[in-house]
Amino acid sequence: MSNKVTIHVIAKALNIDSSTVSRALNNSDRVTKKTKELVLKKAKELGYQRNSLASNLRKNKSYTIGVVVPRISRHFFSSAISGIEEMAYSLGYNVIICQSLEELSREESIINNLISNRVDGVLISVSMETEDGAHLKALKQNNVPLVFFDRHCNALLNTSKVSLDDAHAAYEATNYLIGKGNKRIVHFSGPQTLNIYRERLKGYIKALKENNIPFDEDLVLSSRLMELNGKELTKKIIDNNIVIDAIFSANDLAAIGAIKYLKSIGKKIPDEVSVIGFSNEPVSEVIEPSLTTINQFGLKMGKKACELLIRIINGEALKPHEKNEIIKPELILRESTL
């Protein structure tokens, strides 16, 4: 309370006007060099810290972007965030990180909060519960630019997005399994409301078709893709005596659950069952056998998404092909499919 150092305090101390102080602090060329030095010196001396609330309110610009992800503990998201931060800071922007924890209600309140805080734009990878994205329309209404990355929202068609070529990734993975002689391939999928899981399923089906392997819908199992889901689904398959020779999971966690369960009942990986995951989480490299998986290039996606967003913020009109950026995935071969 005692030391509320504002530009007015500095102004009074130097016997000049606060507008001059403001301009001096902003290095305006309407202020003489000498005055600038005086102001800067006094500001430092008094421990002045600009009040961004006031500044942003007046300028109607916060140089801040909001980032919403399901959870920061996922390697893909934390690396995407690193990419976002890198790009943002290099362009003079700050980043607010928020996690929805896969809950729609949290996502909604986060969005409202970001609007209230007048962020200049939002990057989002939606939760598993998100469907129509009504809450995202509030962003449009408030002229807050939005860019999706990884997980989209189908309802908002004209919104820019950066995505992985999920279908291709899944196609490659499945194809690879088939090439190794597997024919009864289980696919662990996620909520079909999310583009990424639909696309991965598509790629899986395409690969089967091209290789004349009949599609068996009993082999596609949807869940929230937690480790426990992977375990339980695998147990169910085994308990029901369903014959399988491979698992392609839409994420690493569920794949790891599967591996752990298979090992626990003495099934040999990859001899009896091959496994492929998705995302290249750090554990995928450490587990034994190490897990074949797909690199989503989170850093690159984050950077790209942030770059697009800031271009939109700056009033640039993106060309149609730029509004739909697609990152090429990479299949990382490891022991679980050798």
Place this chain on the structure above:
Amino acid sequence: MSNKVTIHVIAKALNIDSSTVSRALNNSDRVTKKTKELVLKKAKELGYQRNSLASNLRKNKSYTIGVVVPRISRHFFSSAISGIEEMAYSLGYNVIICQSLEELSREESIINNLISNRVDGVLISVSMETEDGAHLKALKQNNVPLVFFDRHCNALLNTSKVSLDDAHAAYEATNYLIGKGNKRIVHFSGPQTLNIYRERLKGYIKALKENNIPFDEDLVLSSRLMELNGKELTKKIIDNNIVIDAIFSANDLAAIGAIKYLKSIGKKIPDEVSVIGFSNEPVSEVIEPSLTTINQFGLKMGKKACELLIRIINGEALKPHEKNEIIKPELILRESTL
């Protein structure tokens, strides 16, 4: 630009004063129920979103706390953040998450930015480069309450903190190794500027002393504790023919580097070398052999730290013992020491 819906717009639409609109939106009892309903309806109709910048500026309160951690991708930190968010949201606060990436310069600019944005308080676990914490004094100067968790800053003595009983954790771990018959125990330590690494070293030494095992300073190796450090340090030990029978690493990452290297040269774990890590990262459970490690209870630490901070924000004067909250660690026994 078109739809700048402020309280004044609502006021004009209803032919009442903006102060009444403000009070209605804040559910003040100075406004009649009927007017409140009218205002709420109109606000919804026009898509009004409160401008927090203006509100916070006026109220000089943001209901936001800043959280600074080295990196969100570490399990301990992401779970601490979860705890912080849980507590914060339950008390009506928002959270801004920032990562220093272990760089002092980033930490400094983050702190300044948080002050500028007038957060009500800050929770921090400092970077490996942080020493005197001069940049944190700016928080004091600006009356922004601060609470440390996990990694402190020695210079700021009177600041509240929540920490693990690191010395005890290390003591227990080392003692356990000794109990298993190990006598030549390497300790991977981190920068000695950080309390956590000093404490862990202390606990290690204490255990040795109590068991009459001579302390050999050549067995204490400091690094940044990345996986690569663990690998290289282990290689160096082996290459120099230094006799060891166990490694106690101040984090899991370096321990995993050690395990990987030991396995690569055919050393049996734990038969030839036992290994203990620190933090209970998810990979520690998955690696083979699974890694004995220490649970830091990130969620609990985060919750506690946030609770303390908000109590300070609310003007409560903490009792001396509350200013130094200590969480009890837990040794998790796994295969790497069996």
Place this chain on the structure above:
DNA sequence: AAATTAAATACAATCGATTGTATTTAATTG
């Protein structure tokens, strides 16, 4: 040195919401 121009600074409105005080309206009481 007077006149013109340019540079530096001061003045004042503004961003949007909040809040103490003043005023109007409605309710209560004798």
Place this chain on the structure above:
DNA sequence: CAATTAAATACAATCGATTGTATTTAATTT
């Protein structure tokens, strides 16, 4: 029904910084 009190609303200042316009001061030109 007038007088008093209470309830509801309006007025106006404020938070701290920014910025267009006006004014002062300094520099340049003749």
